[in-house]
Amino acid sequence: MEDRHGHAISYLRVSITDRCNERCAYCMPGELHEWLPREGILTFEETQRIIRIGAELGVSKLRITGGEPLTRRGVLDLVRALPAIPGIRDIGISTNGTLLARETESGVTMAAALRQAGVQSINISLDTLDRHFYSQITGRDFHAAVLAGIDAAIDASFEQIKLNAVLMRGRNEDQLQPLIEFAAERKLILRFIELMPVSTTEVLSDENFMSILHARRLIESHYGSLIPEPSFRTNGPATYYQIPGRDQRIGFIGAMTNLHFCESCNKLRLTCDGKLRPCLGSALEFDIMKPLRAGASDDDLRQFFLDVVDRKPQQHDFRDNYQPGRKMIAIGG
Numbered sequence: 001m002e003d004r005h006g007h008a009i010s011y012l013r014v015s016i017t018d019r020c021n022e023r024c025a026y027c028m029p030g031e032l033h034e035w036l037p038r039e040g041i042l043t044f045e046e047t048q049r050i051i052r053i054g055a056e057l058g059v060s061k062l063r064i065t066g067g068e069p070l071t072r073r074g075v076l077d078l079v080r081a082l083p084a085i086p087g088i089r090d091i092g093i094s095t096n097g098t099l100l101a102r103e104t105e106s107g108v109t110m111a112a113a114l115r116q117a118g119v120q121s122i123n124i125s126l127d128t129l130d131r132h133f134y135s136q137i138t139g140r141d142f143h144a145a146v147l148a149g150i151d152a153a154i155d156a157s158f159e160q161i162k163l164n165a166v167l168m169r170g171r172n173e174d175q176l177q178p179l180i181e182f183a184a185e186r187k188l189i190l191r192f193i194e195l196m197p198v199s200t201t202e203v204l205s206d207e208n209f210m211s212i213l214h215a216r217r218l219i220e221s222h223y224g225s226l227i228p229e230p231s232f233r234t235n236g237p238a239t240y241y242q243i244p245g246r247d248q249r250i251g252f253i254g255a256m257t258n259l260h261f262c263e264s265c266n267k268l269r270l271t272c273d274g275k276l277r278p279c280l281g282s283a284l285e286f287d288i289m290k291p292l293r294a295g296a297s298d299d300d301l302r303q304f305f306l307d308v309v310d311r312k313p314q315q316h317d318f319r320d321n322y323q324p325g326r327k328m329i330a331i332g333g
C-alpha cells in the first residue's frame with residue numbers, strides 16, 4: 001500500500017482498549033473519562049480480521065496499544081493469534097508497565113507470557129524516576145510496579161525494549177540524566193517524546209512544552225555532544241544518537257518541532273472502536289466496524305483500507321491549530 005505522497009504503509013498500530021489503570025495528565029486530562037460501551041469495541045475476532053486484511057495489503061508490523069492494552073481481558077489470547085497471520089513479521093506492544101510483573105494463570109509474569117506469545121518488542125512508558133512526581137503525572141502510585149515490570153520485561157528477553165519518556169518543561173527536566181543512567185544500567189533504548197496536542201491543546205502551553213532540542217542541549221551539557229546515528233531506525237519516527245564514550249543509544253521523537261517528522265511515515269492506526277486513522281495528528285478517521293458488522297466481504301474491506309490510505313495526509317496538522325477530536329487514550333498511542 002502506498003499513499004499519494006509516497007508513504008509505503010507497512011505498520012499498523014492497533015488499540016485494543018480505551019481504558020486505563022492510570023490517568024496521565026497529557027493523555028486523559030481533566031474531566032471524568034467515559035469509557036466506550038463493550039459492544040462498541042471490536043471483538044478480538046474482528047480485530048484479527050482487520051489485521052489480516054491489512055497484512056494482505058502489505059502490513060508486516062503491528063503494535064498493540066491502548067489505553068492500557070494489558071487491562072483488556074484475554075489480551076494474551078489475541079496476541080497468541082497474531083504470529084499466525086500471514087505477512088505479520090514483527091509484533092510489538094506499548095504499555096505503561098504496571099502489569100508486566102503480574103503473575104498470569106500459567107504461573108509466569110505477564111511480560112514472559114507476552115514474549116512466549118510472540119511479542120518481539122515492548123515499549124514501556126516512564127517519564128520519571130521520582131515516585132512522587134510519577135504519581136502526580138499518572139494519578140496513580142504505581143511507580144514501584146512499573147520498575148518491577150521493567151525488570152520482568154528484561155527477564156523475559158524481548159528482542160528490543162524501549163523506554164519512552166514524555167518531555168515536560170519544569171517537570172522532568174531534572175530527570176533526563178537519571179533516566180539515561182537508568183537505561184544505561186539496563187542496556188535499554190531510551191526515547192524522549194515531545195508533548196503533542198492529542199488530548200487537549202492546553203497541554204502544549206509554553207510552561208509545559210519542552211522541545212527535543214532543549215532536551216538535547218540539557219543532555220549535551222552533561223554528556224558532551226551526542227553522536228547522530230542517521231542509519232539506525234526502529235519502526236517509528238525517532239532520531240537516534242549515541243552518548244559519547246559509551247555504547248548507549250537514545251532517541252528523540254519531535255512531532256512538534258521536527259519538520260521532517262512525517263516524511264517516512266509508514267503507519268495506520270486502528271482504534272478500539274473500529275476506526276481506521278491515517279494519521280495521529282489529523283482528525284480524519286474512517287469507520288471500518290460498520291461495514292465489517294454489516295457483512296462486508298474481504299474485497300470490500302481491502303478497498304476500504306486502500307481508500308483510507310489514499311486519504312493519508314502529507315503531514316500532521318499539529319502545528320496548524322489542531323483541535324483534537326478524541327483524547328489520546330481513545331486513539332491509541
Ligand code: SAM
Nearest residue numbers: 026027066067068094095096125195196328333
Ligand atoms: N498505556 C500505554 C502507555 O502508556 O505506554 C500505551 C498507550 S499511550 C497512549 C502510548 C504513548 O503515548 C505513551 O508513551 C504516552 O506517554 C504517549 N502519550 C500520551 N499522551 C501524549 C501526549 N499528549 N503527547 C505525547 N505523548 C503522549
Ligand code: SF4
Nearest residue numbers: 020022024027067096
Ligand atoms: Fe494510560 Fe498510557 Fe494514557 Fe497514561 S499514557 S493514561 S498509561 S494510556
